[in-house]
Amino acid sequence: MKYKLLAIDMDGTFLDKEHMPTKGNIEYVHKAAEAGVKVVVCSGRIPAALKLILKDMPKNQPVIAGNGSIVYDHNSRELYYGALERDALIEIINIMRRDFNNVYYHFYDGDIVCSERFDKIIADFYYKLNSTMPKEFGVEIRIIPDSIYYIDKYNPKVAKVEIFEEDLNLLQSIRDRLEMLPGIEIVSSGFNGIEITNKGLNKGNALEFLVNHYGYSLDECIAVGNDENDVEMIKKAGLGIAVRNAKDCVKEVANYITEKDNDNDAVAEVIKKFILNK
Secondary structure (H helix, E strand, O other): OOOOEEEEOOEOOOEOOOOOEOHHHHHHHHHHHHOOOEEEEEOOOOHHHHHHHHOOOOOOOOEEEHHHOEEEOOOOOEEEEOOOOHHHHHHHHHHHHHHOOOOEEEEEEOOEEEEOOOOHHHHHHHHHHHHOOOHHHOOEEEEOOOHHHHHHHHOOOEEEEEEEOOOHHHHHHHHHHHOOOOOEEEEEEOOOEEEEEEOOOOHHHHHHHHHHHHOOOHHHEEEEEOOHHHHHHHHHOOEEEEOOOOOHHHHOOOOEEOOOOOOOOHHHHHHHHHOOOO
């Protein structure tokens, strides 16, 4: 099979434990692009949080962001932006306030991270990210006094909500409660987070949308990932691949599991084996 598109998850797949791309992965995604394969960054991150990564990736390639809520073509033209319905967003916030008041969450107004408090999550990721990179690669953080007031006043296009909690039993209780709501989709994110988008918006459906846009078939696609939010695209792709460090739920649906993990050029292994055939 000659593959035409390679969809790659970022955190835990293409990026190492320091959230940076390995040299081998960078080298081989360029080789894949030179061979005529579309190399698609397919991330749970919002577009602004991908800018530093994209500067070293092959140019003029499509992007899937926000767990499939946002799709760009190879010219950085927005093909799709799926915002959460306002009523669902308000209900999520009300449930968090009423039943899980001490649990941290934030949402994204486009590329702006919106939160009612400056929490360790923002400090350890976004604030640290902003403090260690050039300004043009930073992400705007907006601490707001009242999320519902903000939504009513500004009518933001919210691609997703993220909730983080170290107590995994409590996190599961939150997920169980929110899954009773209609019209939303929930996936785990890393070890202690869940991410919420509109129903039907996931990396798998975004991949299918992009494939149809370019006139390819899903059989001509490779998808590589490590976390629950990668499961749908791995199931849809003609060749679905889990990296060695992937969660069991990903390995269970994959056609191939890499010998290497995300710290040791797992994506380069995929490109060598299935695209360059070396």
